[in-house]
Amino acid sequence: KDSYSITLLPGDGIGPEITTATVAAIQPFSKLFKMEFKEALIGGAAIDATGSPFPDATFEQIKASDSVLLSAIGGPKWDGNPREQRPETGLLAMRKGLGLFANLRPAKVVRQLLDASTLKPEIVDGVDIMVVRELTGDVYFGTPKGIETTESGERFGYNNMIYYEHEVERIARVAFDVARKRGKRVCSVDKANVLDVSQLWRDVVIRIQKDEYPDVELTHQYVDNAAMQLIRWPKQFDVMVTGNIFGDILSDEASMLVGSLGMLPSASVGNPSGPGVFEPCHGSAPDIAGQDKANPLAMILSAAMMLRYDLGRPEEADLLETAVDNVLDQGYATADIMRDGCKPVGCKEMGQRVAEAL
Amino acid sequence: KDSYSITLLPGDGIGPEITTATVAAIQPFSKLFKMEFKEALIGGAAIDATGSPFPDATFEQIKASDSVLLSAIGGPKWDGNPREQRPETGLLAMRKGLGLFANLRPAKVVRQLLDASTLKPEIVDGVDIMVVRELTGDVYFGTPKGIETTESGERFGYNNMIYYEHEVERIARVAFDVARKRGKRVCSVDKANVLDVSQLWRDVVIRIQKDEYPDVELTHQYVDNAAMQLIRWPKQFDVMVTGNIFGDILSDEASMLVGSLGMLPSASVGNPSGPGVFEPCHGSAPDIAGQDKANPLAMILSAAMMLRYDLGRPEEADLLETAVDNVLDQGYATADIMRDGCKPVGCKEMGQRVAEAL
Ligand SMILES: CC(C)[C@H](C(=O)O)[C@@H](O)C(=O)O
Ligand SMILES: CC(C)[C@H](C(=O)O)[C@@H](O)C(=O)O
Numbered sequence: 001k002d003s004y005s006i007t008l009l010p011g012d013g014i015g016p017e018i019t020t021a022t023v024a025a026i027q028p029f030s031k032l033f034k035m036e037f038k039e040a041l042i043g044g045a046a047i048d049a050t051g052s053p054f055p056d057a058t059f060e061q062i063k064a065s066d067s068v069l070l071s072a073i074g075g076p077k078w079d080g081n082p083r084e085q086r087p088e089t090g091l092l093a094m095r096k097g098l099g100l101f102a103n104l105r106p107a108k109v110v111r112q113l114l115d116a117s118t119l120k121p122e123i124v125d126g127v128d129i130m131v132v133r134e135l136t137g138d139v140y141f142g143t144p145k146g147i148e149t150t151e152s153g154e155r156f157g158y159n160n161m162i163y164y165e166h167e168v169e170r171i172a173r174v175a176f177d178v179a180r181k182r183g184k185r186v187c188s189v190d191k192a193n194v195l196d197v198s199q200l201w202r203d204v205v206i207r208i209q210k211d212e213y214p215d216v217e218l219t220h221q222y223v224d225n226a227a228m229q230l231i232r233w234p235k236q237f238d239v240m241v242t243g244n245i246f247g248d249i250l251s252d253e254a255s256m257l258v259g260s261l262g263m264l265p266s267a268s269v270g271n272p273s274g275p276g277v278f279e280p281c282h283g284s285a286p287d288i289a290g291q292d293k294a295n296p297l298a299m300i301l302s303a304a305m306m307l308r309y310d311l312g313r314p315e316e317a318d319l320l321e322t323a324v325d326n327v328l329d330q331g332y333a334t335a336d337i338m339r340d341g342c343k344p345v346g347c348k349e350m351g352q353r354v355a356e357a358l
Numbered sequence: 359k360d361s362y363s364i365t366l367l368p369g370d371g372i373g374p375e376i377t378t379a380t381v382a383a384i385q386p387f388s389k390l391f392k393m394e395f396k397e398a399l400i401g402g403a404a405i406d407a408t409g410s411p412f413p414d415a416t417f418e419q420i421k422a423s424d425s426v427l428l429s430a431i432g433g434p435k436w437d438g439n440p441r442e443q444r445p446e447t448g449l450l451a452m453r454k455g456l457g458l459f460a461n462l463r464p465a466k467v468v469r470q471l472l473d474a475s476t477l478k479p480e481i482v483d484g485v486d487i488m489v490v491r492e493l494t495g496d497v498y499f500g501t502p503k504g505i506e507t508t509e510s511g512e513r514f515g516y517n518n519m520i521y522y523e524h525e526v527e528r529i530a531r532v533a534f535d536v537a538r539k540r541g542k543r544v545c546s547v548d549k550a551n552v553l554d555v556s557q558l559w560r561d562v563v564i565r566i567q568k569d570e571y572p573d574v575e576l577t578h579q580y581v582d583n584a585a586m587q588l589i590r591w592p593k594q595f596d597v598m599v600t601g602n603i604f605g606d607i608l609s610d611e612a613s614m615l616v617g618s619l620g621m622l623p624s625a626s627v628g629n630p631s632g633p634g635v636f637e638p639c640h641g642s643a644p645d646i647a648g649q650d651k652a653n654p655l656a657m658i659l660s661a662a663m664m665l666r667y668d669l670g671r672p673e674e675a676d677l678l679e680t681a682v683d684n685v686l687d688q689g690y691a692t693a694d695i696m697r698d699g700c701k702p703v704g705c706k707e708m709g710q711r712v713a714e715a716l
Contacts, residue, residue, distance in 0.1 A: 083551075086551065200505050200513060
């Protein structure tokens with residue numbers, strides 16, 4: 001295949017400018033294959049235009065694409081909205097609607113930015129963790145749920161933390177497959193000493209490893225211990241696999257090992273017959289929106305993940321990651337990753353520098 | 359009151375030796391008031407002796423005491439047991455049985471051990487956070503729960519993440535009361551952008567603050583963000599209040615700011631008409647059990663929390679904490695907190711040194 005349709009979801013805040021910079025950064029690939037970009041609405045921008053954070057038109061367009069690049073959504077403007085009209089709700093609906101059950105969040109320390117972390121350099125130097133988070137199950141989507149009132153008039157709120165065997169099987173396979181291409185070690189994180197749902201999780205992960213991945217090493221940690229170990233000795237981890245809510249917490253915690261959120265990409269995949277969604281881990285940073293100050297590298301690195309996991313272009317993914325590495329070596333830096341002796345650039349110029357390095 | 363009955367739960371692994379050292383450390387207080395110590399079984403030791411991790415006899419004895427000092431439970435010997443016969447299950451039964459809905463976990467950086475943390479000294483210097491974790495609700499105790507099979511033969515596991523209004527009210531009050539005696543700032547942590555149970559949590563915390571604690575500042579963070587902020591800039595926090603499972607994760611994460619688990623106490627309280635339970639945050643360290651190598655300071659500091667929160671002896675609590683501080687200043691150190699120029703001592707001697715300093 002040498003032509004791809006890519007939906008761009010510029011979203012809110014700094015979203016539009018980092019999207020533009022990302023498209024510019026990967027433009028050189030158009031000499032190798034065709035990329036057709038088409039924008040669609042999501043998040044706050046979609047709420048303002050249509051009333052819904054994930055309009056049907058966006059869903060239809062995405063389903064007809066090969067892949068999706070999402071920037072960032074949300075902002076104080078929509079924070080007070082009821083849940084159905086909040087940007088995050090659009091994100092959750094998209095994940096579920098597209099069957100994107102696997103979220104890959106690399107926490108790979110960037111050599112040039114070793115000092116950006118609040119952890120000591122000797123602790124984070126060389127850290128290279130892939131957090132594989134289940135993304136369409138767990139307490140995020142479990143039913144029954146709601147806020148109700150007892151007969152005596154007291155309110156209570158509840159959500160069902162639930163996993164089905166097939167949900168655990170398929171995310172376990174993703175983790176073991178990823179591990180096979182890396183250090184061949186998977187640490188599964190749960191709370192099996194307390195939760196039934198975690199007991200099932202652990203049973204299934206153990207079975208899949210035994211039956212299908214005897215060549216991959218499997219260990220287990222309780223989630224509280226994992227939250228400690230990530231700080232105590234992060235180099236012990238290769239691939240971590242965990243459920244939706246524990247993964248939400250641990251992947252954000254792990255991102256702090258890298259120090260700069262402006263460098264962290266993510267991939268949401270899992271549906272072999274549909275597009276994946278690739279997005280930076282950072283938020284929409286409304287405070288610096290429209291000022292050409294944002295760092296587009298996390299979104300550019302997300303585009304590299306798109307090339308690798310969705311478009312079947314692993315070599316181009318490598319090239320793009322190397323280009324980013326070179327630009328950092330050359331000392332170009334947006335404000336968030338500014339260091340002594342670096343050359344300050346804006347969002348737009350950073351995109352161009354990557355394109356040049358490519 | 360000048361006489362107290364205290365149940366000792368020596369537990370497993372290093373538990374017995376740190377219990378002995380703790381009793382020795384606080385012995386000087388017997389000049390001021392009477393302390394009657396009585397041991398009881400819990401955890402693995404209780405399973406071995408009675409088949410149950412929390413025997414009725416222990417429960418009855420505790421209910422008749424003024425307070426409880428617990429050391430540590432668990433070990434590989436019981437890890438393979440079914441859930442009802444695991445040490446942790448005894449701990450959960452005790453918390454629920456005694457109505458200990460509030461877990462106080464200070465993460466206060468120890469000046470003398472600034473370098474023990476994997477975080478940079480300038481990030482952790484001066485950190486003094488009190489994590490207030492709800493301890494008898496949430497997905498830990500929610501029903502329905504279980505592992506079942508669908509009609510088509512697929513297994514699924516589930517636990518109900520649930521909070522009642524009165525549960526949130528009372529833990530919020532604990533947090534606000536604690537904050538009043540400290541920096542007067544509470545950060546409530548939830549996942550209200552996704553979970554109904556968190557939406558209820560947030561509503562109730564906001565109402566309690568407005569109605570009863572207008573003098574305390576209240577902020578909110580999503581749990582994923584809180585997991586980041588604890589590493590990015592921990593000095594922003596005074597008191598954090600959160601549910602059982604988020605608190606399990608975040609309090610362990612916060613403990614890493616201090617670096618040495620051997621220094622971290624905790625208090626489980628909430629029932630005004632019954633005893634609280636005071637215990638170190640570390641585990642039972644079976645690998646060094648019985649070798650006089652363990653650090654008793656976390657348990658000694660837990661005894662200080664007992665004096666403060668259960669026995670109405672805040673001045674004695676201060677004295678005990680100052681004694682520990684002095685012993686550290688004098689350079690005595692067990693293996694886990696050994697630094698250049700320090701004098702190595704064992705578990706027993708450490709207890710004696712604290713008693714002398716008192
Ligand atoms: C915005 C929020 C609903 C979302 C989540 O919790 O999944 C975010 O934190 C993430 O990790 O992508
Ligand atoms: C042992 C376990 C059940 C317990 C918990 O999860 O509460 C422990 O992690 C704790 O924090 O005291």
